[in-house]
Amino acid sequence: MKSSRVRNIGVTIILALCFVATCVIFTACGSPKKKAVFDSSADAFGFAGATAGALLAGMDTSTTSSSVVNAVASTQDQKNIEIINKYIDIFDNVVGNNTFVSTKEHIDDVESEYNYKITTTITNLDGKQQTFEMYFTETKLDNTLVTDDDDDEIESKLSGKMIYEGAEYEIQGKKTIEEDEIEIEFFAYIDQENYIKIEQETENNEQEFEYTIHKNGLKETMSLEIEEERNEIEIEMQYNQDTFYKFKREGNELKITYRDAEGTGVIRAKINETGDSVIYTLQDGTTITKTRE
Numbered sequence: 001m002k003s004s005r006v007r008n009i010g011v012t013i014i015l016a017l018c019f020v021a022t023c024v025i026f027t028a029c030g031s032p033k034k035k036a037v038f039d040s041s042a043d044a045f046g047f048a049g050a051t052a053g054a055l056l057a058g059m060d061t062s063t064t065s066s067s068v069v070n071a072v073a074s075t076q077d078q079k080n081i082e083i084i085n086k087y088i089d090i091f092d093n094v095v096g097n098n099t100f101v102s103t104k105e106h107i108d109d110v111e112s113e114y115n116y117k118i119t120t121t122i123t124n125l126d127g128k129q130q131t132f133e134m135y136f137t138e139t140k141l142d143n144t145l146v147t148d149d150d151d152d153e154i155e156s157k158l159s160g161k162m163i164y165e166g167a168e169y170e171i172q173g174k175k176t177i178e179e180d181e182i183e184i185e186f187f188a189y190i191d192q193e194n195y196i197k198i199e200q201e202t203e204n205n206e207q208e209f210e211y212t213i214h215k216n217g218l219k220e221t222m223s224l225e226i227e228e229e230r231n232e233i234e235i236e237m238q239y240n241q242d243t244f245y246k247f248k249r250e251g252n253e254l255k256i257t258y259r260d261a262e263g264t265g266v267i268r269a270k271i272n273e274t275g276d277s278v279i280y281t282l283q284d285g286t287t288i289t290k291t292r293e
Contacts, residue, residue, distance in 0.1 A: 046118045046120035059190060059215055074282075080258050088292065114137050155175070155176050158173045173198075182201070182202040184200040207226045221239070222239055244259045246258075267281070
């Protein structure tokens with residue numbers, strides 16, 4: 001049961017990451033006009049919440065993945081595979097399906113402690129769906145509730161909870177909307193030692209998500225940029241400020257281009273037939289098989 005949940009967590013995280021936009025170093029001049037992937041603040045908030053929930057669930061049920069190396073891989077490749085394998089399922093499903101739906105509804109029940117609910121559904125490659133729910137109250141800085149009739153320029157506070165596979169996580173944050181710019185910042189908690197800070201910004205059709213992950217006193221950072229071009233969602237991930245990844249689907253596998261302090265490289269990833277492992281193929285043909293985290 002636990003291994004199934006952990007695989008689902010990975011799938012969800014890949015779904016999220018694959019929405020990240022291509023970095024400047026990978027972007028060609030004169031490319032077609034790009035458009036925003038998420039058309040509303042609810043969509044952007046739903047995406048941020050879903051990815052945060054999946055990351056928290058992964059922290060809550062973390063396991064050590066095993067690996068089988070069929071030849072000698074460089075330290076650089078092995079290091080990058082360890083990073084990629086944390087998020088491989090999210091990238092796989094997002095790049096492969098581009099299926100991500102959020103719905104926002106007002107809660108009319110006067111006894112409810114929340115006034116909004118966002119439900120986010122992600123469809124995996126095998127057709128199965130995963131659902132995240134967020135319940136929250138949104139209040140303006142003068143402590144009055146935000147309503148659907150408010151204008152386009154508003155600052156508000158967010159408080160509530162997210163639910164994923166029966167687990168609940170507290171969320172606290174704020175949202176700013178001004179003309180065509182939307183900024184969301186919130187914290188999602190397992191406890192005071194294990195939590196994630198998420199910052200989301202949408203401006204001029206460019207959407208960026210930054211994650212600061214705190215786990216038992218350790219910290220790592222990850223940022224995603226998301227754009228849509230030629231009806232395809234592109235994703236780029238920056239990890240701890242010094243490593244960059246671009247994810248692209250080719251047939252039934254992912255082509256992952258990376259750049260770090262040691263240089264550049266290409267790794268291809270493919271989910272095995274049973275769905276419990278990922279086969280990574282390096283440029284020299286070396287293969288490394290790792291269990292999905």
